[in-house]
Amino acid sequence: MELGIPFSSLVLPLSVIALLVCVGVRGYLNYHKAPQFPGPFLAKISSVWLLIHTFSGKLNQHNAAILEKYGSPVRIAPDKILTNDPIILRHMSTPRSNFRRGTFYDAFSLQPPLKNVLSQKDENLHNSLRAKLIRGYSGKDLPKLESDIDSNIANLVKLIRMESAAGRSIDFSSLAQYFTLDVLTHIAFSAPIGYLTQNRDVYSYIRTVSDFLQVLELGANSSFIQSILDSPFMAPMRPKPTDKDGMGAMMGMAKRAVSERYGSDPKVEQDMLGSFVKYGLTQQEAESEAMVQVLGGSDSTATAIRMIILHVATSPAVYVRVQKELDENDALFNGSLISSTNSRKLPYLQACIKEGLRIWPPLQALNSKLSPPGGETVNGVHLPGGIEVCHNAYTTQRRKEIYGPDADFFRPERWLEAAAEADQLNGEGEGGETGDTEERPAMTQTKSSQSRLARMESTLELIFGSGRFGCLGRHIALIELDKVIPTLLKDFDWSVVEPQKGFQSQCFGVFIQRGLWLRATHRGERKV
Ligand code: HEM
DSSP states (O other): OOOOOOTHHHHHHHHHHHHHHHHHHHHHHHHTTSTTSOOOHHHHHOSHHHHHHHHHTBHHHHHHHHHHHHOSSEEEETTEEEEOOHHHHHHHHSTTOOOEEOGGGGGGOSBTTBOOTTTOOOHHHHHHHHHHHHHHHHTTTOTTHHHHHHHHHHHHHHHHHHHHHTTOOEEHHHHHHHHHHHHHHHHHHSSOOOHHHHTSOGGGHHHHHHHHHHHHHHHHHOHHHHHHHHSGGGGGGSOOTTOSSHHHHHHHHHHHHHHTTSSSSOOOOSSHHHHHHHTTOOHHHHHHHHHHHHHHHHHHHHHHHHHHHHHHHTOHHHHHHHHHHHHHTGGGGTTSOOOHHHHTTOHHHHHHHHHHHHHSOSOOOOOOEEOOTTOEEETTEEEOTTOEEEEOHHHHTTOHHHHOTTTTSOOTHHHHHHHHHHHHHTTOOSOOOSSOOSSOSSSSOOSOTTSHHHHHHHHHGGGGOOGGGSOTTHHHHHHHHHHHHHHHHHHEEEEESSGGGOOEEEEESEEEEEOOEEEEEEOSOOOO
């Protein structure tokens, strides 16, 4: 029998049907990878939900919203769930845990296929690399760590004074990053690049890095995108040490600095690179680790500085109290810049720093960990095998049962109240200060493992990750904050220029923040 429909005219509709069937089957299989977890429907059947929000630079906000709506854990992709449960988060990173690094970390091989400490997923290789880096990062091999930071604070203060004397407002988003880039390159290579002295975005690094970070985060959140980025035809588009601008130019700078430390007549310095060389890193490994340090430490610490200053400057009661504490303890500045040890003697200042880190965790990436085959039950939640468990730092740090019913507000007093409670629990009654420790195993030492303060401290610690994956640069970051925050608050009065405008803040794991214009008024002469 003749149907009268030529086969060629059926090709298109049949192809569409076949495609729809494939998409449907794929969606069905995806859905059933972890059907027990709630979440947006699109996130259960495909990675599109996660990719759209990663691309928008607002994934952190969307993640916070779905955790609020569905509770923890919530599904954000077929094989990814998101949690803000501190017990699960800590458990996955303990030394004996069977969880492993997830696909998130594949994106951070800055010179693929070479792995660095951030991208190495093999447990043994990661441990041995960390062991080689730890003395440099802990500051033990850096006798000039504080004085190097001091010299950059002095440059920062000089620049702010100059701008303020000229009646100009200050682009604090850039300035904070000039400072962290100079500090990191100084302690890594024994000399800062000179962002502060030149008062400009050297290598256009800050301007161009946002595109790089957006692509990096897309790869980190999707192994499909990462496989495209890793493919040979993308190689010409990756940053190269020969580039004039951006990440590539920074790599070139690191490469040149590293090359001086190897070869027949190596330069020996007591800096981070010197420590890496001493503990056996190859030249190529040292280049890669130097870049990880700049990438991992500059945006994160700059965000911390911006958000702490912004929150203090826009909270009048806090501002008055912290400046009073700083003025009353002028002697701790020894006539110039404050040491980290002395800074930790100022309880209200320390409470402001902690509260700033809590209210706006500087890194809000997924940091996914892969559950062991067969799964595991943690804190009453069964996490099936082969699932990536991701972190939402923002809502972890706003848990009301830990920080109190007003956890959404910036209120440094909560740390002093919790410390006073802890002292009472211990029967010490010594005033409950949080900033009184010489050594700092956690953010500060805690006196009772049962106290609210202990729970607050250990939860706050999670902004740096924990256990075998914890941030190697935490010690350096905290010393920077201990020193730069009191200096900025003691030397200047800060106000927001055109507060109605707000500023731009995009999250690609790290934050790209632009247009935070502040006015600084010098408060009087002090030698720095
Ligand atoms: C306030 C500032 C900082 C924050 C909030 C922060 C946070 C983090 C987080 C959340 C991780 C990943 C944890 C995980 O994978 O579970 C990490 C890793 C890391 N951070 Fe930081 N960081 C900061 C500053 C720095 C600085 C200044 C440096 C360098 C001097 C640095 C170097 C590193 C390195 C090398 C790793 C990888 C550790 C490993 O793979 O074992 N960070 N950081």
